[in-house]
Each structure stands twice: as structure tokens, then as C-alpha cells.
Amino acid sequence: MPSQSIEVRKNSVLDRFELYVDDFLAGVAAYQDTANERAFVHTEIYPQFEGQGFGRKLVQGALDRTRDEGFGILPLCPMVHHFVESRPAYLALVPYWSRERLNLPQH
Template sequence: MSSESNEPIEVRKNAALDRFELLVDGQVAGLAAYQDTANERAFVHTEIYPQFEGQGYGRKLVQAALDATRDEGYGIMPLCPMVRHFVESRPAYLALVPLWSRERLGLPQN
């Protein structure tokens, strides 16, 4: 995966720290922290470090983290604002949020 600026980027899961990390040219540029339950992965905090903001890295981090979560068979709980915004604006990802939690979180039901 590469960014518009042609810097090599990578998103990796760091299970030891319960987070996904975005690396830009080998340097950690942001993270998406999570907590797993039996069936869902709750995203509790996502951030892009200041020197990397405004370059679309947040979207790339969240999308990769949610894709990996889906591939692992988890539903998602978008508790942090960045993940919630991403999910609200993309119906394919909203489908990963269990119906019972959509109501609690005030998310669309369909």
C-alpha cells in the first residue's frame, strides 16, 4: 500500500499492545487501539501523530484495521470518533456493527 506522496506505508497489527499501527517510511505515524471481546472488537482510540495529519493516513489506518477485523471474524464497535465517522459514511462497514450495538451507539439500523 502506498500513499499519494509515494512514501511507503504499512498498517500492521500489534497484538501485544492491542492496536493497529500505521507506519510511514518505517516510522509509526498513528495507531488504532482496540479491546476484543468474544465476538466484537471495540475500537477505543485512534490517532494520527501531528506531523502526519491531513494526508489521508487516518482513513487508510481505519480501513485497514476494519478490513483485518472483518477477516478475523469479529464484529466492530466504533467507540472512538474517527472509526465511528468512517463507519457511518460507509454502509459496507456499518454492516460489521452488530444490530444490538447500532441502536445503543445511535448508528443507522440499516
């Protein structure tokens, strides 16, 4: 099976990150920026791409870019919340003031 081209792109016009698999739009992670944080409000992998690990690639790419841009993250959508909850390196990007409210570990 040939390897797939996978790319996460930021679409600032639509306030979302987009996952492309072999140049097909496979999913999106919508966000809303505040002064210091980027709140992830909805993440979706389209049906024909589900169950192949693309959600993880989309979220990781979006969070890496968010970190590189100097934002903290507010994982409001379940997919991003689960990703952050199980990865301490990304949990560190969530501001302390929001962790209890979002049911995330405090450390």
C-alpha cells in the same frame, strides 16, 4: 514527490493497529476484543502526519483485518465511528444490537 510506503500492522501485544509511513510510526488504533466483537476505543494520527488521509488508511486497514479475523466491530472512538457511519459496507460489521446505542443507522 516519491511515493510513500504505507502499511497497517497489528500489534497484538499492545492491542492496537499501527500505521507506518516510510517505516515511521504515524498513528495507532487501540482496541479491546470480546468473544465476538472488537471495540475500537482510541485512534490517533501523530501531528506530523495529520491532514494527509492517513487516518482513513489506518481505520480501513484495521477494519479490514478485523473483518478478516471474523470479528464484528464496535466503533467507540470518534474517528472509527465517522468512518463506519459513512460507509455501508463497514456498517454491516457493527452488530445490530449496538447500532442504536452508538447512534448509527439501523439498516
